[in-house]
Amino acid sequence: MQLNMVTLVQLTYLILPQMIARRRGGILNVGSTAAFQPGPYSTVYFATKAFVLSFSEGLWQELREHKISVTCLCPGPTRTDFGARSRMDRNWNFIHGSMSTDAVCDVAYRGFRRRRRIVVPGLVNWLLAFSVRFSPRIAILHLMQTWQRPPKASP
């Protein structure tokens, strides 16, 4: 929570005054597809990413008149140390759907240059993220619980 939310806000407000004064600049925040729905068993992490998305979108709108863009990158599973560290690499969607860092960074940078509000790399990630809008919340919660449930420890 400290890193994903408090530090992000502090860094943003450190650099924004100079950008506003110059009427030029851009911010690329790293959210996640976790931002689009709650994630049972990784509940705090998902909630912090929802914060990153909401904060970034709010600023995107506020700062348009200052010619500053704020892009929220929302990657799905990506092959970094994160999978092992968070133990998410045991989950089905991590094993079957992860992207390379090169591919994610390429899409992110292009989206940032185009001053996009949200960038979701990968068609499947994009479809999953946006289908959430049209699905009953309770169905999403059940689905996420199934996806996120940690495997039972072997005896």
Ligand SMILES: NC(=O)c1ccc[n+]([C@@H]2O[C@H](COP(=O)([O-])OP(=O)(O)OC[C@H]3O[C@@H](n4cnc5c(N)ncnc54)[C@H](OP(=O)(O)O)[C@@H]3O)[C@@H](O)[C@H]2O)c1
């Ligand atoms: N990989 C994915 O599947 C995925 C998907 C969606 C979003 N993301 C997001 O992408 C971002 C980068 O993650 P990653 O995949 O590159 O994971 P990673 O390989 O585990 O890297 C995380 C980085 O964060 C640093 N870090 C961790 N705790 C810190 C702290 N308290 N203060 C300062 N630095 C800290 C680590 O530094 P040390 O190495 O020194 O510990 C490391 O450089 C994160 O915001 C993550 O939520 C990742």
